[in-house]
Amino acid sequence: MTERRFAHSIKVNDAKCIGCVACMKVCPTKAIRVRQKKAHISYDRCIDCGGCLRVCPHDAIIPLTTQLADLDRFKFKIALPSPVLYTQFGQEVMPNEVLAILKEIGFDHVYDEALVCEMINVATEEYLDENKSLRPMISSMCPVVVRLIQRLFPSLCRNILPIEPPREIAAKNLRAEVSEQHNLNPEKVGIIHITPCSAKMVSINHPESMARSHLDGAISIREVYNKVMMKLKRETGMLMMQTQNRISGIGIGWAIEGGEIRGLKYTNSVSVSGLLDTIRILEDVESGRLKNIEYLECLICPDGCIGGPLTVENRFVAKSNVLRLMRHFGGKKRVNGVLVKRLYRENFFSFKWAVEPKAFPPLDKDRNVAIQKLKSKEGLIKRLPGTDCGVCGAPDCKTLAEDVVRGYAKLDDCIYMCKGDLQSNGEKK
Amino acid sequence: MNKSDARSEVLFQQKFPIRGGDFVNAGDSSCKIRNTLREIGIDSDIIRRIAITAYEAEMNVVMYAERGVMSINVYRDEILLTIDDKGPGIENIDLAMQPGYSTATEEMREMGFGAGMGLPNMKKNADTFKITTEVGKGTRLEIKILLDGKND
Ligand SMILES: Nc1ncnc2c1ncn2[C@@H]1O[C@H](COP(=O)(O)OP(=O)(O)OP(=O)(O)O)[C@@H](O)[C@H]1O
Ligand code: SF4
Numbered sequence A: 001m002t003e004r005r006f007a008h009s010i011k012v013n014d015a016k017c018i019g020c021v022a023c024m025k026v027c028p029t030k031a032i033r034v035r036q037k038k039a040h041i042s043y044d045r046c047i048d049c050g051g052c053l054r055v056c057p058h059d060a061i062i063p064l065t066t067q068l069a070d071l072d073r074f075k076f077k078i079a080l081p082s083p084v085l086y087t088q089f090g091q092e093v094m095p096n097e098v099l100a101i102l103k104e105i106g107f108d109h110v111y112d113e114a115l116v117c118e119m120i121n122v123a124t125e126e127y128l129d130e131n132k133s134l135r136p137m138i139s140s141m142c143p144v145v146v147r148l149i150q151r152l153f154p155s156l157c158r159n160i161l162p163i164e165p166p167r168e169i170a171a172k173n174l175r176a177e178v179s180e181q182h183n184l185n186p187e188k189v190g191i192i193h194i195t196p197c198s199a200k201m202v203s204i205n206h207p208e209s210m211a212r213s214h215l216d217g218a219i220s221i222r223e224v225y226n227k228v229m230m231k232l233k234r235e236t237g238m239l240m241m242q243t244q245n246r247i248s249g250i251g252i253g254w255a256i257e258g259g260e261i262r263g264l265k266y267t268n269s270v271s272v273s274g275l276l277d278t279i280r281i282l283e284d285v286e287s288g289r290l291k292n293i294e295y296l297e298c299l300i301c302p303d304g305c306i307g308g309p310l311t312v313e314n315r316f317v318a319k320s321n322v323l324r325l326m327r328h329f330g331g332k333k334r335v336n337g338v339l340v341k342r343l344y345r346e347n348f349f350s351f352k353w354a355v356e357p358k359a360f361p362p363l364d365k366d367r368n369v370a371i372q373k374l375k376s377k378e379g380l381i382k383r384l385p386g387t388d389c390g391v392c393g394a395p396d397c398k399t400l401a402e403d404v405v406r407g408y409a410k411l412d413d414c415i416y417m418c419k420g421d422l423q424s425n426g427e428k429k
Numbered sequence B: 001m002n003k004s005d006a007r008s009e010v011l012f013q014q015k016f017p018i019r020g021g022d023f024v025n026a027g028d029s030s031c032k033i034r035n036t037l038r039e040i041g042i043d044s045d046i047i048r049r050i051a052i053t054a055y056e057a058e059m060n061v062v063m064y065a066e067r068g069v070m071s072i073n074v075y076r077d078e079i080l081l082t083i084d085d086k087g088p089g090i091e092n093i094d095l096a097m098q099p100g101y102s103t104a105t106e107e108m109r110e111m112g113f114g115a116g117m118g119l120p121n122m123k124k125n126a127d128t129f130k131i132t133t134e135v136g137k138g139t140r141l142e143i144k145i146l147l148d149g150k151n152d
């Protein structure tokens, strides 16, 4: 493939960045530093949560998603929108209209992911039925959560449900089906997710559980939004002829927190959304506190994927739209359970390999040196003012101390330390 | 320095006070311990075992004692976790160690505690587990977890 494959899904546009520290302050893994008035992302630490993208007041954080123009290299283009897309265009618009319009803006075929969400529910139940020794199992749906577990909770990698998320399964199925139907080289079929977050680019370019993703790219909802909106305005009423019976109400629910566990027979499941709450619950899992819970759905974005950083509609309105669509399509199961169970037996849904821990590096490879560094870090923290002003270019005093012992920064990057040193003769108590 | 000295030297120590009845901050100390161990490059599976024991021990102080101190001591080949509390002590250790035995109150059970699995779980995750207690005074736990020997 000719496209450059990025290990990460966001980058800083230096021309727009003024070094205001907004992004640095919100980064949950302390991956951002400001140097010479520009933000720098350390890709060793970034988990692609999109927090920086949300807060940047200068539009200087760019999501590295696929562009519509990139699709020309495919002979046959298939859009596989996240169910979130259905919620972005107001109360009146139905999924089938959105799907029909995608076909008018350059896709040869469209596919509703919601139905596959239902299949994954069945596969998840099969897995939980058969594997009872480890609890809770954690959903693999959100790529940021997977990355977060690898980085911050490496011992929980084995708790990640080894079943691919709906977007991957849908793409896998589609490629086989469509290339056969249209007699095409599978490589010439481009299957493109329409995504509420750039994080999907990471799971596409660098999947953690297989050699190669079944998807060929992910276009942001923002990128298609205007095009779809224009067509909707112009052509209302004309697009209603598509059948609706294949849309799954249960699957649409996956767009909000709790949607995944709602379809499970395991009612002792918990759903969490938002970065801080996800971290908190994973801490509890690591402490062995939540063993009585069967399944844990974690979504990094507030309220779930409808709160994704690349969505357009206000997430509260989008949530109400999801609920309305769920009511409309009902809670009836639309998948053939027997078929899904057979596919499950054939490992159709399974990871090729387990997600591996990728813990953040310790202060030093040598444990004794790391301990020395930890001690000097603690000494430094006591000396620093604790105001977390960010002027030094690190998000807070603790992180500056860590940067100093790691050799990435100097103590006198702190403006208080320069001043303090000058005055220190007289006033030490 | 001879070999046994190097082994018995405390390389790093941290202490955390724990307040009985403080369910709001319960779990904080074990969380801090976990972060510390990550920074010095302890294996993630060992961290998990320590996180579990530290959490269970911390919770027992919160639930049953007045106050306590948890301390983590890193040696060359092992980690020693001690939890000292001032509290009622345990009348019958054998009974307390039995899986399922609990004197947790109804309220605690509603919060999800009181399965009587804390002490057995600590023992399961520890390489050595020592408990000493004096009724009316308090309890002391000493939990050792071995680091893989080849790490110096
Ligand atoms: N530090 C302590 N001081 C006094 N009594 C204790 C202490 N630790 C444990 N116990 C007693 O031992 C019993 C068993 O403790 P254990 O931690 O195994 O279970 P639990 O705390 O009751 O329930 P769980 O830990 O599963 O929430 C407790 O119910 C309590 O009576
Ligand atoms: S919650 Fe959904 S939208 Fe947000 S990062 Fe995870 S997968 Fe993407």
Ligand SMILES: [Mg+2]
Binding pocket: B056, B059, B060, B114, B117, B118, B119
């Ligand atoms: Mg207990």
